[in-house]
Amino acid sequence: MDILNNLFPNIYNALNDFFHGLLRGANLRPDAESFIVSLIMGLIVVVFLVAISPFLMLSLTWVERKVVARIQNRLGPNRVGPWGIFQIFADMIKMLTKxxxxxxxxxxxxxxxxxxxxxxxxxxxxxxxxxxxxxxxxxxxxxxxxxxxxxxxxxxxxxxxxxxxxxxxxxxxxxxxxxxxxxxxxxxxxxxxxxxxxxxxxxxxxxxxxxxxxxxxxxxxxxxxxxxxxxxxxxxxxxxxxxxxxxxxxxxxxxxxxxxxxxxxxxxxxxxxxxxxxxxxxxxxxxxxxxxxxxxxxxxxxxxxxxxxxxxxxxxxxxxxxxxxxxxxxxxxxxxxxxxxxxxxxxxxxxxxxxxxxxxxxxx
Amino acid sequence: MLDRYGLIGLFAIVAIIFPLIPLLLARFLRPRKPNRSKMETYECGLEFEDFPVEAQQVWVQFRIQYYIFALMFVVFDIEVVFLYPWAVAYNSLGLYALVEMIIFLVILVMALAYAWRKGQLEWV
Known part of the structure; x- marks a missing residue:
C-alpha cells in the first residue's frame, strides 16, 4: 500500500538520484550538475504527461461510446477485442491513414x-x-x-x-x-x-x-x-x-x-x-x-x-x-x-x- | 530544482511540438489523391461554383449585436481581474473590503441590468 501511495514521487526521486550519479563522474560544478539534472527531470515529467494524454483521451472516447450506447439501449463498440476495448487503437489507425x-x-x-x-x-x-x-x-x-x-x-x-x-x-x-x-x-x-x-x-x-x-x-x-x-x-x-x-x-x-x-x-x-x-x-x-x-x-x-x-x-x-x-x-x-x-x-x-x-x- | 515557470516553459515547447507529431506521422501513412470535387467547399451536395458570386463570398461581416457579447465579456473579465486579488486577500481585509466589493459589484450589475433591459442579451 505504501509503495502504491508514493509510487510516482518515489520513481521521480529514484530517477533524480540516478542522473545525479551519472553526472558525478563528469566532475561538473554542483550548480551546473543540478541544473542539468532538473532539466532532464523536467523533460521526463513533461513528456510523460503529454504522452499519456492521447491514451487518456482515447480511453475516454471508448467510455463515452459505451456509456451513451447503454443509455440509448444499444451495445456500443463490441467487435474489436473484449468489450470493444481495442476500438480505440482501430480509431487511431483509421485517423492516421485517412x-x-x-x-x-x-x-x-x-x-x-x-x-x-x-x-x-x-x-x-x-x-x-x-x-x-x-x-x-x-x-x-x-x-x-x-x-x-x-x-x-x-x-x-x-x-x-x-x-x-x-x-x-x-x-x-x-x-x-x-x-x-x-x-x-x-x-x-x-x-x-x-x-x-x-x-x-x-x-x-x-x-x-x-x-x-x-x-x-x-x-x-x-x-x-x-x-x-x-x-x-x-x-x-x-x-x-x-x-x-x-x-x-x-x-x-x-x-x-x-x-x-x-x-x-x-x-x-x-x-x-x-x-x-x-x-x-x-x-x-x-x-x-x-x-x-x-x-x-x-x-x-x-x-x-x-x-x-x-x-x-x-x-x-x-x-x-x-x-x-x-x-x-x-x-x-x-x-x-x-x-x-x-x-x-x-x-x-x-x-x-x-x-x-x-x-x-x-x-x- | 528547476524553477516552476521553467517547467511551464518546457511544457509549452513540448505542447507545441506534440500536435505536430501525429500530423507528420499521418503525412507518411495517408493516401493523397486530390481531385476537383474533393477539393470543393462543402455545400450539402450542391456545386459551390454554380452559386452566384455574392453567395460564394464566405468571409462576411457579422451583425453588430454579436459584438455586444464580446463587450460584456470584457467588462466582466476585468471585474474578475479585480475580484481574484480581493478574494485571496479577503481574510486579512475584513468587513470593509466586503462592503467595497459589494458596491463594485452593484455598479457592474447595473451595467448588466442595462444591457438586459435594452434587450442586448437576446441572441437574434
Missing part, C-alpha cells in the same frame, strides 16, 4: 494551424493539476488564474478553423463557439471566485490541502450553501465550454453539418476530437480539485482517488449528454447571462458573508 482533404478555397495556413492551436492550451493546463500527493508538476502560486487564462485560449483555434475553412457552416459554427465560450467563461470564473474566497489562495495544491480531514466533509462542495451553488454553476458552464450536448451548438450536426470542423478530415479532425475530450478531462479534473478535495481520500492511493473523482464527474457529463436534447442558441445565451451570471454574483457576496461562520465552526 486522406487529408483541404478545400481549394481554404486559407491553407490557418486551416492547418487551427487544430494545433486548439490543442496547445489544453495540453498546457495538465502542468498545474495536482495529480496526487506531491504530484503537481508545477505548483504555481497563481494556478487557478493560469487554468482560467489557458482554458479560454482554445477559442482562438476554433475560430481559426471556422474562418480558415472558407465555408459558411464552419464560419457560423466558429462564431457560435466564440459567443458561447466567452459567455460561459464568465459564470465559470465567477463560480471559482467563491472557492478562492474560501481557500484564500490561488494555488491548486493549497486548495486541495485545505480540503483534507473530517472524512470528506471539508470538501468545498459541502460548504453549504455556497459550495453546491458554485459547483452547479461551474459544472454547467464547464460542459458548455467544452461544447458538449446540450450545449453543442457550435457543431450541431442537424443544423450546421459539423460546425467549425466541417472541412476537416484525417488527423487534423482527430486533433479536434482529441482536444475536445482532453478538454472534458481537464475541466472535470479542475472541478474535482476545486470542489471534491482533489486527491484527498482514505485507503486508496491519492492519485487513484483523483482519477476516481474525475471519472465520476466525466460520467456525469456523459449522462447529461445522453439525457438532454440540444437547446436553442438564444436560450443558451440567455441562460448564461440572465441566470448563471446573477447567481454566481450573488454567490460571491454570500460567500463573503458566510466566511466568518465557516471559520467559527472550523470548516476552513
Amino acid at each position: 486522406e487529408d482533404i483541404v478545400p481549394a478555397n481554404a486559407d491553407r495556413w490557418v486551416h492547418f494551424l487551427a487544430p494545433v492551436v486548439t490543442m496547445i492550451p489544453i495540453t498546457l493546463i495538465l502542468a498545474v493539476i495536482p495529480w496526487g500527493r506531491g504530484m503537481a508538476p508545477a505548483d504555481l502560486n497563481i494556478g487557478v488564474l493560469y487554468v482560467i487564462a489557458l482554458s479560454s485560449l482554445g477559442t482562438v483555434g476554433i475560430f481559426m478553423a471556422g474562418w480558415g475553412s472558407n465555408n459558411k457552416f464552419a464560419l457560423i459554427g466558429g462564431m457560435r463557439a466564440v459567443a458561447q465560450i466567452i459567455s460561459y467563461e464568465v459564470p465559470q470564473v465567477l463560480a471559482i471566485v467563491a472557492i478562492v474566497l474560501l481557500a484564500g489562495s490561488l494555488s491548486l495544491v493549497d486548495i486541495v490541502k485545505l480540503q483534507g480531514g473530517w472524512a470528506g466533509f471539508r470538501w468545498f462542495l459541502f460548504a453549504i450553501p455556497v459550495g453546491p451553488i458554485a459547483f452547479v454553476v461551474y459544472m454547467i458552464s464547464a460542459i458548455a465550454e467544452v461544447n458538449r450536448t446540450p450545449f453543442d451548438l457550435p457543431e450541431g450536426e442537424s443544423e450546421i453539418v459539423a460546425g467549425h470542423h466541417t472541412e476537416y478530415s484525417g488527423m487534423k479532425w482527430g486533433l479536434f476530437y482529441m482536444a475536445e475530450y482532453l478538454n472534458l478531462f481537464v475541466v472535470c479534473a479542475i472541478a474535482a480539485t476545486l470542489f471534491l478535495g482533489g486527491w484527498q481520500g482514505p485507503l486508496l492511493p491519492p492519485w487513484i482517488w483523483f482519477f476516481v473523482k474525475t471519472l465520476l464527474l466525466i460520467l456525469i457529463a456523459m449522462w447529461v449528454r445522453g439525457t438532454f436534447p440540444r437547446i436553442r442558441m438564444d436560450q443558451l445565451m440567455k441562460f448564461a447571462w440572465q441566470v448563471l451570471v446573477p447567481v454566481a454574483l450573488v454567490n460571491i457576496v454570500l460567500t463573503g458573508l458566510a466566511l466568518p461562520i465557516f471559520k467559527a465552526i472550523g470548516l476552513i
Whole structure:
C-alpha cells in the first residue's frame, strides 16, 4: 500500500538520484550538475504527461461510446477485442491513414494551424493539476488564474478553423463557439471566485490541502450553501465550454453539418476530437480539485482517488449528454447571462458573508 | 530544482511540438489523391461554383449585436481581474473590503441590468 501511495514521487526521486550519479563522474560544478539534472527531470515529467494524454483521451472516447450506447439501449463498440476495448487503437489507425482533404478555397495556413492551436492550451493546463500527493508538476502560486487564462485560449483555434475553412457552416459554427465560450467563461470564473474566497489562495495544491480531514466533509462542495451553488454553476458552464450536448451548438450536426470542423478530415479532425475530450478531462479534473478535495481520500492511493473523482464527474457529463436534447442558441445565451451570471454574483457576496461562520465552526 | 515557470516553459515547447507529431506521422501513412470535387467547399451536395458570386463570398461581416457579447465579456473579465486579488486577500481585509466589493459589484450589475433591459442579451 505504501509503495502504491508514493509510487510516482518515489520513481521521480529514484530517477533524480540516478542522473545525479551519472553526472558525478563528469566532475561538473554542483550548480551546473543540478541544473542539468532538473532539466532532464523536467523533460521526463513533461513528456510523460503529454504522452499519456492521447491514451487518456482515447480511453475516454471508448467510455463515452459505451456509456451513451447503454443509455440509448444499444451495445456500443463490441467487435474489436473484449468489450470493444481495442476500438480505440482501430480509431487511431483509421485517423492516421485517412486522406487529408483541404478545400481549394481554404486559407491553407490557418486551416492547418487551427487544430494545433486548439490543442496547445489544453495540453498546457495538465502542468498545474495536482495529480496526487506531491504530484503537481508545477505548483504555481497563481494556478487557478493560469487554468482560467489557458482554458479560454482554445477559442482562438476554433475560430481559426471556422474562418480558415472558407465555408459558411464552419464560419457560423466558429462564431457560435466564440459567443458561447466567452459567455460561459464568465459564470465559470465567477463560480471559482467563491472557492478562492474560501481557500484564500490561488494555488491548486493549497486548495486541495485545505480540503483534507473530517472524512470528506471539508470538501468545498459541502460548504453549504455556497459550495453546491458554485459547483452547479461551474459544472454547467464547464460542459458548455467544452461544447458538449446540450450545449453543442457550435457543431450541431442537424443544423450546421459539423460546425467549425466541417472541412476537416484525417488527423487534423482527430486533433479536434482529441482536444475536445482532453478538454472534458481537464475541466472535470479542475472541478474535482476545486470542489471534491482533489486527491484527498482514505485507503486508496491519492492519485487513484483523483482519477476516481474525475471519472465520476466525466460520467456525469456523459449522462447529461445522453439525457438532454440540444437547446436553442438564444436560450443558451440567455441562460448564461440572465441566470448563471446573477447567481454566481450573488454567490460571491454570500460567500463573503458566510466566511466568518465557516471559520467559527472550523470548516476552513 | 528547476524553477516552476521553467517547467511551464518546457511544457509549452513540448505542447507545441506534440500536435505536430501525429500530423507528420499521418503525412507518411495517408493516401493523397486530390481531385476537383474533393477539393470543393462543402455545400450539402450542391456545386459551390454554380452559386452566384455574392453567395460564394464566405468571409462576411457579422451583425453588430454579436459584438455586444464580446463587450460584456470584457467588462466582466476585468471585474474578475479585480475580484481574484480581493478574494485571496479577503481574510486579512475584513468587513470593509466586503462592503467595497459589494458596491463594485452593484455598479457592474447595473451595467448588466442595462444591457438586459435594452434587450442586448437576446441572441437574434
